Amino acid sequence: MSVRLKTLAATTVLTAAIAAPAIARDQINIVGSSTVFPFSTTVAERFGKSTDFATPIVESTGSGGGLKLFCSGAGVDTPDITNASRRIKSSEVELCAENGVNDIVEVKIGFDGIVLANAVGDAPVELTLQEIFLALAKDVPSGEGETQPNPYTMWNEINPDLPAVKIEVLGPPPTSGTRDAFAELALEGGCKTFDWIKAMKKEDKSAYKSLCHTVREDGAYVEAGENDNLIVQKLEANPDAFGVFGYSFLEQNSDKVQGSLVGGVAPEFELIADGDYPIARSLYFYVKKDHVGVVPGIEEFLAEFTSEDAWGEDGYLADKGLIPLSDDERSDWAEKVKSLSPLSM
Amino acid sequence: MINFTQEAGFGLRRRKRAEARFQWAGRGAILISLAFLVIMFASIIGNGAGVIWQSQIAVTVDLSAEEIDPENIGDASFNSLVKKGLRDAFPEVEKRKEKKRLYGLVSTEAAFEVERQIQANPELLGGMQTLWVTASDDADLYISGQVDTDLPEVKRRVSDAEIAMLDKLLEEGLARETFNRGFFTNGDSREPEIAGILSSLMGSALTLLVCFALSFPLGIGAAIYLEEFAPKNRMSDLIEVNINNLAAVPSIVFGLLGLSIFLGYMGLPRSTPLVGGMVLALMTLPTIIIASRAALRSVPPSFKEAALALGATPVQAIFHHVLPVAMPGMLTGAIVGMAQALGETAPLLMIGMVAFIVDVPTSVLEPATALPVQIFLWADAPERAFTEKTAAAIIVLLTFLILMNLIAILLRRKLETRF
Numbered sequence: 001m002s003v004r005l006k007t008l009a010a011t012t013v014l015t016a017a018i019a020a021p022a023i024a025r026d027q028i029n030i031v032g033s034s035t036v037f038p039f040s041t042t043v044a045e046r047f048g049k050s051t052d053f054a055t056p057i058v059e060s061t062g063s064g065g066g067l068k069l070f071c072s073g074a075g076v077d078t079p080d081i082t083n084a085s086r087r088i089k090s091s092e093v094e095l096c097a098e099n100g101v102n103d104i105v106e107v108k109i110g111f112d113g114i115v116l117a118n119a120v121g122d123a124p125v126e127l128t129l130q131e132i133f134l135a136l137a138k139d140v141p142s143g144e145g146e147t148q149p150n151p152y153t154m155w156n157e158i159n160p161d162l163p164a165v166k167i168e169v170l171g172p173p174p175t176s177g178t179r180d181a182f183a184e185l186a187l188e189g190g191c192k193t194f195d196w197i198k199a200m201k202k203e204d205k206s207a208y209k210s211l212c213h214t215v216r217e218d219g220a221y222v223e224a225g226e227n228d229n230l231i232v233q234k235l236e237a238n239p240d241a242f243g244v245f246g247y248s249f250l251e252q253n254s255d256k257v258q259g260s261l262v263g264g265v266a267p268e269f270e271l272i273a274d275g276d277y278p279i280a281r282s283l284y285f286y287v288k289k290d291h292v293g294v295v296p297g298i299e300e301f302l303a304e305f306t307s308e309d310a311w312g313e314d315g316y317l318a319d320k321g322l323i324p325l326s327d328d329e330r331s332d333w334a335e336k337v338k339s340l341s342p343l344s345m
Numbered sequence: 346m347i348n349f350t351q352e353a354g355f356g357l358r359r360r361k362r363a364e365a366r367f368q369w370a371g372r373g374a375i376l377i378s379l380a381f382l383v384i385m386f387a388s389i390i391g392n393g394a395g396v397i398w399q400s401q402i403a404v405t406v407d408l409s410a411e412e413i414d415p416e417n418i419g420d421a422s423f424n425s426l427v428k429k430g431l432r433d434a435f436p437e438v439e440k441r442k443e444k445k446r447l448y449g450l451v452s453t454e455a456a457f458e459v460e461r462q463i464q465a466n467p468e469l470l471g472g473m474q475t476l477w478v479t480a481s482d483d484a485d486l487y488i489s490g491q492v493d494t495d496l497p498e499v500k501r502r503v504s505d506a507e508i509a510m511l512d513k514l515l516e517e518g519l520a521r522e523t524f525n526r527g528f529f530t531n532g533d534s535r536e537p538e539i540a541g542i543l544s545s546l547m548g549s550a551l552t553l554l555v556c557f558a559l560s561f562p563l564g565i566g567a568a569i570y571l572e573e574f575a576p577k578n579r580m581s582d583l584i585e586v587n588i589n590n591l592a593a594v595p596s597i598v599f600g601l602l603g604l605s606i607f608l609g610y611m612g613l614p615r616s617t618p619l620v621g622g623m624v625l626a627l628m629t630l631p632t633i634i635i636a637s638r639a640a641l642r643s644v645p646p647s648f649k650e651a652a653l654a655l656g657a658t659p660v661q662a663i664f665h666h667v668l669p670v671a672m673p674g675m676l677t678g679a680i681v682g683m684a685q686a687l688g689e690t691a692p693l694l695m696i697g698m699v700a701f702i703v704d705v706p707t708s709v710l711e712p713a714t715a716l717p718v719q720i721f722l723w724a725d726a727p728e729r730a731f732t733e734k735t736a737a738a739i740i741v742l743l744t745f746l747i748l749m750n751l752i753a754i755l756l757r758r759k760l761e762t763r764f
Contacts, residue, residue: 041701042535057712058701248727255500
């Protein structure tokens with residue numbers, strides 16, 4: 001083949017590759033939350049092995065990033081499913097609608113507890129939500145209607161019963177969904193125990209939110225990155241520090257770290273499932289209804305995910321650290337999924 | 346008159362001491378960086394070496410014709426066969442919760458493994474057979490001695506009951522550690538005991554192939570034109586400055602570019618090595634151009650001039666006489682660029698290659714992930730047994746990086762002529 005012919009052939013191949021239209025997919029494409037990732041991938045793997053469908057591809061993009069991709073269009077070149085460690089926002093539903101994604105099926109899959117843990121050693125610490133708020137908020141109340149920059153440096157300054165160690169909490173950065181949930185459930189939960197702040201919610205919502213959700217930046221709260229394994233390692237090295245991370249990491253590392261009791265409730269599987277443990281959030285995924293029947297296997301994948309074998313109390317997802325919904329809720333959601341009933345906000 | 350002996354010797358001892366101090370400081374600096382390197386390697390190898398061994402448990406399964414139809418092997422329920430085999434080995438286990446623990450000793454993959462062994466060797470059918478299956482990750486942690494039995498039971502991943510069962514199996518020779526071939530032949534998995542690196546290794550190889558095929562010819566072409574043919578004016582200065590700037594642009598920017606152009610505008614499929622390679626090619630292009638230009642510049646001008654004097658056209662002079670001499674230097678630059686690309690994750694995040702992919706990709710149009718991404722995903726997984734896998738994957742990545750750099754050095758040593 002002459003050089004010229006070779007060049008011609010190479011150019012043709014390259015042009016063909018570039019000009020090729022979006023290739024039809026034969027596997028489900030899932031994006032979204034890194035918290036739901038371990039569960040979604042487990043189901044995907046089993047689904048791929050036990051059926052004739054291709055194993056779905058699961059990307060870890062974060063809840064916000066996943067919903068953005070999901071809502072970017074209705075075509076088959078967009079993801080079919082997005083995982084989220086929080087509920088979809090109305091602004092995101094609007095974005096979806098703008099881009100032609102109208103029928104979204106919502107599936108709530110279970111709970112994830114957020115724990116405040118330290119290295120094993122002395123007995124676990126008992127905290128209340130108010131104490132967590134006072135330890136970690138940027139501004140704290142100094143009287144009726146007054147706030148001051150957080151003055152606490154030691155745990156026993158907040159409550160004399162707490163240990164006399166420096167407040168040092170390692171947790172995820174603001175980009176993380178875990179951090180959002182922690183701020184909403186733990187900090188805001190402690191914040192509104194002050195009556196005048198609770199009253200403020202109605203009058204000035206944004207001031208209320210900034211007071212209750214802003215984490216201190218003077219070094220007591222250390223942003224330790226998105227990797228929860230790293231936080232566990234750091235806690236091992238520093239017995240005085242506490243860490244904020246997901247329940248599954250506590251379960252896997254129970255020989256190294258222990259969870260603090262919050263409001264008198266320990267972060268244990270049954271207690272989180274019953275809703276007694278106060279810092280627990282719901283996990284979801286969202287499906288494009290229009291893709292059902294277009295991309296093969298979506299219906300079967302949904303059936304696998306919502307089977308008792310997977311998300312039930314003794315299912316394989318519970319082994320992976322997912323805290324199951326109650327029996328009633330499970331059958332409700334499974335029914336909704338089966339009929340593909342669209343999301344209502 | 347100046348006394349030179351005296352003047353030259355002025356403060357000699359002090360100056361020599363300063364020299365000795367400087368040399369010691371230099372040795373100290375090298376020693377410290379070496380120590381860090383040794384600590385890093387020791388900790389990674391210490392963590393990852395265990396991956397070579399994998400625990401297996403022997404299960405006696407009933408393969409008689411009542412359980413499995415020899416005509417239709419795939420229809421049998423291998424899961425219940427394995428469970429029954431385990432129950433027969435421990436007849437005293439009756440409670441539901443204990444049974445769950447018993448079944449948890451073997452990997453969820455065990456049923457598939459039994460099926461594969463039978464498919465590969467149908468003579469096994471027709472009676473009781475003792476087959477080896479992979480142990481679960483927690484059982485593996487205990488068998489390889491990574492569980493501290495002195496801790497109270499609640500603080501361990503492996504309960505007393507499970508330890509008793511495993512001890513019994515070990516005593517009877519029904520549990521063993523074997524060479525972990527699966528780590529090199531399996532794709533990714535959520536079960537640490539069967540997770541392997543083949544899918545990400547293939548993904549990396551395909552991505553680098555695309556990257557090399559695009560960036561090497563383009564980079565060399567651009568370098569030759571810029572160095573030998575381009576008129577020296579404002580325009581070429583501007584291009585030169587921009588190429589040098591591009592080499593320093595953070596890699597995530599190239600990922601964003603890939604997202605909007607290759608995926609958005611051209612509509613190429615997401616998560617594929619084709620797009621990954623194209624993005625990485627953009628990233629390595631400046632490195633290759635800069636290295637290639639340096640290689641061309643190091644060829645003495647007399648080569649080209651002699652060729653021109655004998656009647657060669659400029660293109661002939663370059664391609665027949667300058668390029669062959671400069672090639673080793675260019676290849677070295679390309680390999681160093683490829684090694685950089687191999688370790689890159691940030692741009693791949695944007696184009697969907699940070700993903701869970703089980704199937705081993707066989708073409709550049711199939712979804713794939715890359716080695717550094719695999720390390721990132723495993724490091725983030727809650728299961729304890731993934732720590733070992735993460736370290737082992739790092740060893741594999743480092744081995745490839747060292748190999749590539751070694752090839753670059755050898756090429757330079759062997760082929761480069763000095764003038």
